[in-house]
Amino acid sequence: MLKGDMERVRRLESQSQALQAEIAALRGLHKKTECSMAMQFKGRMQDALLSLSGKLAAEETVWKMKAEVEEMEEDLKQQTQMNGISLTSCTVKTLHKDDRQVVQQYCLAGSCLDLGFQVDFQLSELFPAQVTISKTITKMDIVLDTDDMEISSFMSR
Incomplete structure (x- = not known):
């Protein structure tokens, strides 16, 4: 290969690495943004999961989480009606x-x-x-x- 071709290959590899790093950073940022929206309900759900830790079967865990979501939906409905x-x-x-x-x-x-x-x-x-x-x-x-x-x-x- 010629010297100019080698230099061009190095530049392209450098650009490729920079783009891969940017993609990884954007994926991490997207994941953190999703997590920040979920934090509103984190406390109640986390308490429920900790109390379940290994004691309940997966089916019972899903049932309890469904009940928790229904309770939150009812709370939201009441808040909407009140205000x-x-x-x-x-x-x-x-x-x-x-x-x-x-x-x-x-x-x-x-x-x-x-x-x-x-x-x-x-x-x-x-x-x-x-x-x-x-x-x-x-x-x-x-x-x-x-x-x-x-x-x-x-x-x-």
């Missing part, structure tokens, strides 16, 4: 992530007493050396599906 807020969608997109900070964009849509709304905001989580974690909401936008100027001006304030 009149019903969420129809929730999307989360990770904008930035490193060892010290994670910035995610949230978009919630739903209705409250037949008034449609959408809330967009960024959640920044800082992981300093201490145990406490700092969470900050920034860039919050609220869009209401109404022509009522009083409500719109109140929400914009």
Whole structure:
């Protein structure tokens, strides 16, 4: 092979390795994003699984988990009836992530007493050396599906 061909092969191999590393990082980021959404229900489910640890057959474990999910669904239904807020969608997109900070964009849509709304905001989580974690909401936008100027001006304030 010629010297130029060898150099080109090295460059292509280097680019290939960089792309493979980026793919691995993106897969890890995707997995962590999915995990962060599941953390809302982690505590109750984890307690149930720990109490089951090896004592119950797989079929009984599934039955208990199903009962737990049904209980959570009933709690959500009661909360919706009490406060009149019903969420129809929730999307989360990770904008930035490193060892010290994670910035995610949230978009919630739903209705409250037949008034449609959408809330967009960024959640920044800082992981300093201490145990406490700092969470900050920034860039919050609220869009209401109404022509009522009083409500719109109140929400914009």
